[in-house]
Amino acid sequence: MQKILIAVLLLISSLAFAQNGQTFTNENKTYLPNIKTVLCYNSNKEQSIPVIMLNSPETITFSFDDLLSGTQNYWYTIEHCNTEWQPSQISSIDYLGSFNDDRILNYRYSSNTTRKYTHYEITLPNTQIQPKIGGNYVLKVYLDGDKNKPVISQRFYVLDNQVAIAAEITNSMQVENRNYKQKINFTINHSFPIQNPYQDIKAVVMQNFNANTIQVNTKPAFVRPNQLVYNDLNTNDFWGDNEFRKFDTRSLRYKADNVKGIYRDNESVNVILFQDVPRTAGAFANQFDENGNFFIRNTDGRDDKTEAEYMSVLFTLNAPTPGPNGDAYVVGRFNNYTMGNENKLIYDASRKQFYGNVILKQGLYDYEFAWFNKDTKLMETKPFEGAFFQTENSYQVFVYYRRPGARWDTLIGYTNLSNKVSDRR
Template sequence: MQKILFTILFFIPTLIFAQSDKTFTYENKIYLPNIKTVLCYNSNKEQSLPVILLNSAETLTFGFDDLLAGTKNYWYTIEHCTADWQPSRISSIDYLESFNDDRILNYRYSSNTTRKYTHYELTLPNNQIQPKIGGNYLLKVYEDGDLKKPVISQRFYIVDSQVAVAAEVSNSMQVEDRNYKQKINFTINHSIPIANPYQDVKAVVMQNFNPNTAQINTKPSFIRPNQLVYNDLTTNDFWGENEFRKFDTRSLRYKADNVKDIFRDNESVNVMLFQDAPRNTSAFANQYDENGNYFIRNTDGRDDRTESEYTGVLFTLNAPAPSPNGEAYVLGRFNNYTLSKENKLLYDASRKQFYGNILLKQGLYDYEYVWFDKATNTIETKPFEGAFFQTENSYQIFVYYRKPGARWDTLVGYVNLSNKPSDRR
């Protein structure tokens, strides 16, 4: 057991610098192992959701680190997408009033760090890339001006605000689920003519900006003058889940929240977290979290972006495997809630423990453990985290409208709400 622990703890995930895939996928994805810590948010508030208003002063901040350091020739472009994140297949002339692509020229080298890297950053819209219609967009970053060398794909949203969305969070209407699930009811108030709401309007509801939870609404429960009501008894039910677990690596000089040990040598830094226990059988315990978010912070230096260290973070979960055919993962917004080899946990059946080491930049992190059941092809947090109606979650509602005869979906409404009234905005 000591040998296994030593191997995991002092193993920084190896970077295999292989050629990337040949094409982009329409999701948040990193295509090269040397690319880390992709950030994309509304510039008005750090780590807010990547949503901005069309024709406003709002901008998006996008950034990432290259662990190969040095300077690379990174280019980027954006593409308009449908409500379900497929290419709209319209000309760039239809959605851009500027150039099609540009090179990322804003970059800085790391300093005072054990692992060297280069931080790249850009702001959208800018003088070169200016969207002119609302909708879903995919930001594509690629090498040497060659779209066949993908580096990053990142989703973001531009709202052409034409409708208002009123929403509330309540208990599930299903009696057996009232203590475990949260239900979203919402109404779209509009003044635009909608000839066929069942065909022209789609509303996507998401929990904690986790794409794995997205539910698509195509049929309103009631149609009233200038209103579409979505409050069907069986739709938009979400497991309440639990408050996120968290850890704090803002400083590597002392052990902060949930950090058990810090190991440092000339080549790497490793952080061991306290062992986690399953919370599926315990009572709900309220604690403050960031609904899965994370923040890059470094109290030991001056610049969070370029002086923050990369550390191997050891996660340990003391729990039996929920089923014989499945896998456990550590998820959060820091990895876009994506099941990947990097955040997959190893299982020691003799000790009933899961282990994993993930390379992460210094900061504050929310995380949770999930179980991927291969038999049912489902992702669940309940086996490790439990589910409680009392859990504070944020919910995002995106409303899309396609005019009769139009060739693309326009994002015409958006709301971000919480089941805590004081947090709604």
């Protein structure tokens, strides 16, 4: 069975490369079905936002698993982007103080696992790849040194810190949304002259590091000496959503939080979660979560990276379909809140039930259910999760500056704030 699975994955991989339009995009994305568990974070804290200070000892940790096992010839490079994540109109010489690309040589094989895989890992900057200006970057992994064979694209940030950001989370100023939305007000404090703040400065606000929630600010409400104030009544309103659902598979020897059953044989591990229900009605219930994050853990072994099992996790949502034309998905940071066949749910109309299997690595996971309306082209969690202003969320504020005459956007300010008791960056 294992040989059949490997053969199928190899066939899928070759077909993926053969497809027209299989090219890199500057978003968090995996291009092959055998690539799982892509992690990218500031090395100082696991699963933190991937932001590092320019010319500092800080590094980015980037890793992934290849379910084909064995050893593949993976290469990587990084590319500087503007605020819209389009390639900056500059040469790599302008933003790299080193080589343009390098091969991934740090890999380890899994051990004591039912499904074999190879774990790859790099840190940035390193002796080969060294960004030398601040801004948005995309890390691109490709096969056999051929950029026409994309494997992974992953966003990260290099901060050239020049401003201070003071931010707060409040209720929405719109009366009809005060019970459902949260509003972000912030002030940029700068010590250098900004000639045209309406043109030279852009501020991006994001909820729970979810790119689907991005709001771009180009016009401050007030321009004061050494201050730009962003507190317009109609901007930076976010749906509060709900606390994330979660499950715990740190051990496969017993059933922990939200796990109904664990079934394993010589070829696979299957985990069945308790059935979920919509949370759109009733009062808000506060519970501890990780704001959509996930952590690879294996308390049954010694090494989380290479001894954690891969599981087929069954999600079930007992709910009627929110509309006649749409699809449901299970999302979280584990899949970058994106829509794909691997996290799409099947609907059983007779039972009014959504269900789907997702292959995940053993650990702790936050998740939620989202509905993609094909008519409006919007993906929302409200139809299944509700929205409450009391929900504890984290927000990221990125400030970009394009100095007069420059051809690129520099990230000059960043802050991560939360309405939790403590901010877990």
